[in-house]
Amino acid sequence: MKDITLKEIATTLGISITTVSKALKDYSDVSETTKKAVKELALNLNYTPNSFAVNLRTKESKTIGLIIPEVSHYFFSNIIKSIIEEAEKNGYLVIILQSNESLELEKKQVELLINKRVDGILISLSNESNNDSHIQEIIDRKIPLVMFDKIAKLAKCSKVIIDxxxxxxxxxxxxxxxxxxxxxxxxxxxxxxxxxxxxxxxxxxxxxxxxxxxxxxxxxxxxxxxxxxxxxxxxxxxxxxxxxxxxxxxxxxxxxxxxxxxxxxxxxxxxxxxxxxxxxxxxxxxxxxxxxxxxPSYEMGITAFNLLLEEMTCRKEEEKFVPKTIELETNIxxxxxxxx
Amino acid sequence: MKDITLKEIATTLGISITTVSKALKDYSDVSETTKKAVKELALNLNYTPNSFAVNLRTKESKTIGLIIPEVSHYFFSNIIKSIIEEAEKNGYLVIILQSNESLELEKKQVELLINKRVDGILISLSNESNNDSHIQEIIDRKIPLVMFDKIAKLAKCSKVIIDxxxxxxxxxxxxxxxxxxxxxxxxxxxxxxxxxxxxxxxxxxxxxxxxxxxxxxxxxxxxxxxxxxxxxxxxxxxxxxxxxxxxxxxxxxxxxxxxxxxxxxxxxxxxxxxxxxxxxxxxxxxxxxxxxxxxPSYEMGITAFNLLLEEMTCRKEEEKFVPKTIELETNIxxxxxxxx
Missing domain, CATH: 3.40.50.2300 (Response regulator)
Known part of the structure; x- marks a missing residue:
């Protein structure tokens, strides 16, 4: 389907693109009549703001990446559940990748997420992985990163673990x-x-x-x-x-x-x-x-997302960020x- | 971290931005020496193509959305597993959302995915959902859509079901x-x-x-x-x-x-x-x-992704698309x- 642009709305109504854009954002220097006309037409034409253009402007994708060893797994599927719920509450979408316990695949997936420009990465390492170059690359690029459950002890990032x-x-x-x-x-x-x-x-x-x-x-x-x-x-x-x-x-x-x-x-x-x-x-x-x-799988997912959110906010505001490790309780x- | 741009590579090497771009894409009208110099510098500077800009150009996000009622569920977690594996093989990332069996949440999630400009949507409906307006909106916007397992019989989209x-x-x-x-x-x-x-x-x-x-x-x-x-x-x-x-x-x-x-x-x-x-x-x-x-949960995921891929390809090439329903075998x- 052809995407409706601001320009088409402007042409149809005989007003400028700037006015259309301002009307959609409820700027006070646009009359109520114009706002109403613009909004109605936008609705009728099924106009959606171009999220790629929005992304270019804000430099945020509002998307995070989650890499786990195995999706079809009682413990991890509970973690996925809590992460996507918590992310959604905070306006983030989650791309999920499964490393299948392979270091090679995990490295490729980290590259994919970096190229996708996700705002942050949550990872539980594969059995073959450790503090390898792909993890270092995330940290060097200052992309927010939280490890949970299966972590690399020496990696300089936030972590959620149990003892x-x-x-x-x-x-x-x-x-x-x-x-x-x-x-x-x-x-x-x-x-x-x-x-x-x-x-x-x-x-x-x-x-x-x-x-x-x-x-x-x-x-x-x-x-x-x-x-x-x-x-x-x-x-x-x-x-x-x-x-x-x-x-x-x-x-x-x-x-x-x-x-x-x-x-x-x-x-x-x-x-x-x-x-x-x-x-x-x-x-x-x-x-x-x-x-x-x-x-505590559910709690682990929530804590991991919130640590990531903390780092994402910190990085956005260009404040100094110090990684944290949070240890959750276990019970017999x-x-x-x-x-x- | 500041992002490295094509312009910075061009300035450093004293060549044009177009040449840098062509060199990175291995165009034949750029000399091997220049290509080598550009690629080495790009590597040293940790250059990543700006995926938002790439998206703007290609109008593809190479991302699909998957909405399911419940993530922590043996049947659905097997489907998620097969969909993300098959998507990855074909160069697609998967954003996963959980409707929690709520029509209201499912509608919100469809909006999120449309605004995110995903290339296609896979959905297994919540218990409260049917052929509602949000489903119709996806179809009206000609966004590729496949329903699986929990479907709306009357929706005019591809489906993967069992009898x-x-x-x-x-x-x-x-x-x-x-x-x-x-x-x-x-x-x-x-x-x-x-x-x-x-x-x-x-x-x-x-x-x-x-x-x-x-x-x-x-x-x-x-x-x-x-x-x-x-x-x-x-x-x-x-x-x-x-x-x-x-x-x-x-x-x-x-x-x-x-x-x-x-x-x-x-x-x-x-x-x-x-x-x-x-x-x-x-x-x-x-x-x-x-x-x-x-x-056959695993097979259902693979089939659903491939039906979606078929529609995505069709839409991209502006060919006529006719929805299909595939019925998989069950065994006692x-x-x-x-x-x-």
Missing amino acids: DQKAGFDATQHLIDSGCKKIAHIRGPLNPQNSIDRYLGYKKALEKNNIPFDSKLVYTCEKVSFEEGKEFAKQLLEDHPDVDGLFAITDLVAVGAIDYCNSKGIKIPEELKIIGFSNWFMSQVIKPNLSTIEQ VVRTSSES | DQKAGFDATQHLIDSGCKKIAHIRGPLNPQNSIDRYLGYKKALEKNNIPFDSKLVYTCEKVSFEEGKEFAKQLLEDHPDVDGLFAITDLVAVGAIDYCNSKGIKIPEELKIIGFSNWFMSQVIKPNLSTIEQ VVRTSSES
Whole structure:
């Protein structure tokens, strides 16, 4: 469809383009009669201000970019939900990209967003990423940036995190308090900070309780999937039939482990106590119900957007900006799978 | 950060702006030496083409809008995933908005996307929406539009659907084939086409098998939630203790019903057979595993984007465009919950 321009409205009414523009903006030096005529015609012709031209003038796109590892994922889809709601309340639209846990794709997506001139970027890193050149480029270009959940510790930008080490400690301590003596850990991949921290929390809890750490009791996921939960539970119970506790990196993996145990008639919590991480919806549906660490996904999205908004406002007004890190609380949710 | 312009590159190298622009685009009438010098300087200065200016010139934003009722939802998050992947492959970015099942919000979001001058819009309607004025506005403005899953039957635009009536029929027929004589239906809200069609399919199957339809056996969800599944299962079993089959509008509701039955010791499938709709992940996790209708969410997203791309290309080349409706196949997935 051909776009209606200010010029066409001006020509039709026999007035100047400036007058049309002023009339649409309700300037006081244009008569009410003219304003009415302009507005009516604009409405009839379906006139829309050209947003590209507006963008050129204001240098703002009122659009932000959001890069996450995986869209179809209980935790991340809750974060997306809260970010787009909060952004919309504040007049921003959100372009969403999925890195698929690939550093290469994530780099390409950062370039796309920079070229698109988004006003700011929110990112949760892929498993392969760290404080790499693409992150540095965003920071060097002074494009507002907030990392959340999966962050690069050394990146000089704002961050929203939880204390994964403390949460991993709490999960393990809870199993010990429930009577477990030999506790396994299905951990996440080796690179991401949150998977490292949950593992360190697990080790710390064992140490504090004088339980010797045994690296053979630690299994490492690649995909952090339901299937891996099943496979590692099988391997764990073959390797260490006397294991009595399991802390899994996330609920999806824990649910896979429960599914395997159920299929083999291994009684949870009597023979093996299990705790997950994140409080996915399915954790209250699986039998037995899964104990877990509650991670505040909705709050994390809201906090991340508001930190970004703070930086965007700061940059616009050319004020000095100092990055902030906000740490959100986690809670342990005890259900049947770890009852003593 | 100050943006580097073509003019600054031109001034620094003592050549014209046109030459700089041509060099960056690899025009053949610019010498290789000049091209090299321009590209190196552009790289050093971190030059990015001003996307707003590019947009003004090409009248394309290379951005599409996607409006869906609910982001944190197994079916829709799979659709989002496939749409953003397919869009990215084709050089498009996706702005995602969530209508929260509200017509008012959906209208506002359509306005936002029109003002943003997106190249096209993909929409799955809210429960309150139909062929309303905001949809008509998109069509009148000749902005490419594809509806998927939750559509307005009468809207003159491309659509990607499944045959919900046939699928509802299949689900009910399967319960009858498994021996059910008294089958209840927990349906979706009254307005959405897909919830009407699944209900009509249920009625049709009863009719074909000479089972009298009883409106008291139909319960109507407002939110289509896990909690409603639990509540209606309770009410159903109190009202009709002799019911032996249940077809639920979606897996989430069916899982709520199973959860209630499990808590009351009602044996599935022995006493009550249950089938859901959509094949959510949790359906293979719940005990007993839930039978369901497999809805091709991933394929639906890909098909919807490609129909949109077809229309965008057509409109750009000012060719005549005729809307298409593509119907995707559904399959019945039989698991323990409906075994005979």
